[in-house]
Amino acid sequence: MSNKTITPDNQSDPILIVFPKFIGDAINTLPAIELLRQLYPKTPFHFLVRPHLVALFEAQNLPLVDVIEDKRYAKPKWGIFKKSRALKKANYQLAVLFRGSLAEAVLCRLAGIKSVIGYAQNGRKPLLSYALKLNENHHYIHRYCRIVNEAHGSPFDSFNAPSLSTRESPFVSPQTPTIGCYFGGKNKDTRYYPTALSAQVVALLLDNTPCDVVLLGDQQEVADNQAIIEQLTNHQTRVLNLAGKTSLPELVNVTGQLTALISIDSGPMHMACATGTPCVALVGLGTSPWSIVAPKVAKFEAIVANGFSLDDHRIIESIEPAEVLRTFQSLMSRLSDE
CATH class of the missing domain: 3.40.50.2000 (Glycogen Phosphorylase B;)
Incomplete structure (x- = not known):
């Protein structure tokens, strides 16, 4: 673990972003994704998400984003070694962990990812190349944005609220409140x-x-x-x-x-x-x-x-x-x- 500031220069390989498992938490990562996109405007992002979140992010049609189902939680389930071998083929050089479990850090290291950033929690500090100390008083959105901001030398002063795009729904009449x-x-x-x-x-x-x-x-x-x-x-x-x-x-x-x-x-x-x-x-x-x-x-x-x-x-x-x-x-x- 070095905690050397990460620079976005010449980052052409996709960036792996590991999402939390709950819907609300996943939505709260969106401001951090926005900051990350400002740092890497032309770099593909690969969202590693639980099966129930795949359709949510696919429907957003975010540019330069591929949504990857985390088959460790699908049926039939993949083991961590099978999943890491699949990830290794993408040649990721950077992973951003929005989930704080030890398993996510182990997965990224097994996949051969050089730079892995996240919070130093659950015994995974030695597995992270940039490990932040968690302030439990911080709002979840603040936590996710800190991962991106501080690992890149704190270029941002603030963040926006989460935003989701929508389409018309047949279940709601525009004529009736x-x-x-x-x-x-x-x-x-x-x-x-x-x-x-x-x-x-x-x-x-x-x-x-x-x-x-x-x-x-x-x-x-x-x-x-x-x-x-x-x-x-x-x-x-x-x-x-x-x-x-x-x-x-x-x-x-x-x-x-x-x-x-x-x-x-x-x-x-x-x-x-x-x-x-x-x-x-x-x-x-x-x-x-x-x-x-x-x-x-x-x-x-x-x-x-x-x-x-x-x-x-x-x-x-x-x-x-x-x-x-x-x-x-x-x-x-x-x-x-x-």
Whole structure:
């Protein structure tokens, strides 16, 4: 490990970029990708991503980018040696690790990559050619941008918010204001906003806002969303359950066309913020401290649970539906005045 500053001169071979596994984290790497592109405007980038993220990045049609499925997580799975042999054929000279595991550093070294940059964590410091010390107080976006910036001698003073491009969605009518809601399901553990409270939020929106509502989610959340609809005895015809009906790129398109989104701390929240859709987030106990994952955009308000429950799953229940409506109305009023 040398920590010698990397210079972008004469870099013609592709650069390997190893992505984190979660949707929101992957979206938060986009500002760092933008910095990297400024340093290497003509160099091909190869994105090594989990299988579920392939379509998301392919749909963005980023110039000079090839998206590579990480078959270590596909079916059938590849072992690390088979994957490293496949990577070695591309003759990578530089790898940027946006995921902090030891396995990623080992993979790059086995692939014969000369310069590997990332954070000195999980015992992998000896395997990195440029190892940064992790400041756990830094926002995730800040962390990813630091990897690029400091390894190249800190040429940048700031970064932009994440941005995703979208297309029109057949699920959202441009003639009707449509509010998206993503409350998660029981699979979201402590981030899940319970069905009864979720139904109250939707009912308040429909009673106080001229709109339709779409409930977002994946296949695991179809039943959770249907349970919300079943409690809406007076509003069912104005609510569409999209859980399990959209691919990841289609979900990005939907969130980008919404009038607004109300969401738990989640991938859809980050999608909305990256597509410019106003968003209200309901924040309970998350998988990371809220201060290091909160979206860095203006069209956004967060309601952070502030209750007294000792049950982790009930922390988010301190967020009352009426407060969600007030926050939503306040955000939309603020944006209309700007």
